[in-house]
Amino acid sequence: MSEKKTPWLLVIGGGVLAGLLLLACLVILYPLTRPISGSYRSNGEQIYFTATSQRGTPITSDLRMGMMGSGAWTCATCHGADGRGGTVRMMMRLFETPDIRYQTLTTSEHGEEGEEEEHGHEPYTDADIKRAITEGIEPDGKPLDWPMPRWTMSDEDLDDLLEFLKTLD
Numbered sequence: 001m002s003e004k005k006t007p008w009l010l011v012i013g014g015g016v017l018a019g020l021l022l023l024a025c026l027v028i029l030y031p032l033t034r035p036i037s038g039s040y041r042s043n044g045e046q047i048y049f050t051a052t053s054q055r056g057t058p059i060t061s062d063l064r065m066g067m068m069g070s071g072a073w074t075c076a077t078c079h080g081a082d083g084r085g086g087t088v089r090m091m092m093r094l095f096e097t098p099d100i101r102y103q104t105l106t107t108s109e110h111g112e113e114g115e116e117e118e119h120g121h122e123p124y125t126d127a128d129i130k131r132a133i134t135e136g137i138e139p140d141g142k143p144l145d146w147p148m149p150r151w152t153m154s155d156e157d158l159d160d161l162l163e164f165l166k167t168l169d
């Protein structure tokens with residue numbers, strides 16, 4: 001009898017032990033799976049750099065990059081960590097992104113000499129900036145060119161993002 005019981009006890013004991021080890025691993029590794037949260041000073045900053053919200057609300061864009069996946073592309077990838085824009089390489093193509101710091105967008109002197117036609121625009125208002133982000137439309141009604149994506153996010157997240165653009169200098 002006892003010879004028959006022992007293996008079962010071992011199996012159960014081993015199972016419980018393995019379960020505990022797994023649980024311990026999960027507890028230790030869990031914070032590592034979310035390196036993003038908490039490392040940004042504001043939700044707007046997190047959205048700018050990661051295209052994810054601390055609220056957990058979804059943020060998506062219509063950017064289709066085939067194999068590259070759209071998830072890798074955030075405001076920061078294209079407009080730079082400082083929001084000043086620059087030259088970006090994507091899919092073997094080079095393109096220029098504009099300076100999207102709040103002061104730049106809201107002043108009329110935007111656009112470099114001679115580039116007025118291409119990049120210049122009327123001063124943005126807060127509502128214009130939100131429209132540019134969600135609908136890809138400039139203050140004067142012109143559509144923004146590829147590859148500026150059209151973004152879908154909650155109003156609260158959009159407000160946070162705008163607040164973050166105001167902090168860039």
Ligand code: HEC
Nearest residue numbers: 073074075078096097098100132133144145146147148149
């Ligand atoms: C894949 C690259 C890419 C990503 C990602 C991207 N943008 Fe853009 N964005 C552009 C390009 C390129 C333009 C310029 C389009 C044009 O000149 O017509 C632009 C234009 C803009 C403009 C208008 C600027 C102006 O001078 O009229 C705003 C505002 C803007 N982006 C904000 C954002 C924000 C906020 C995010 C993140 C939520 C973002 N963009 C993500 C590429 C990108």
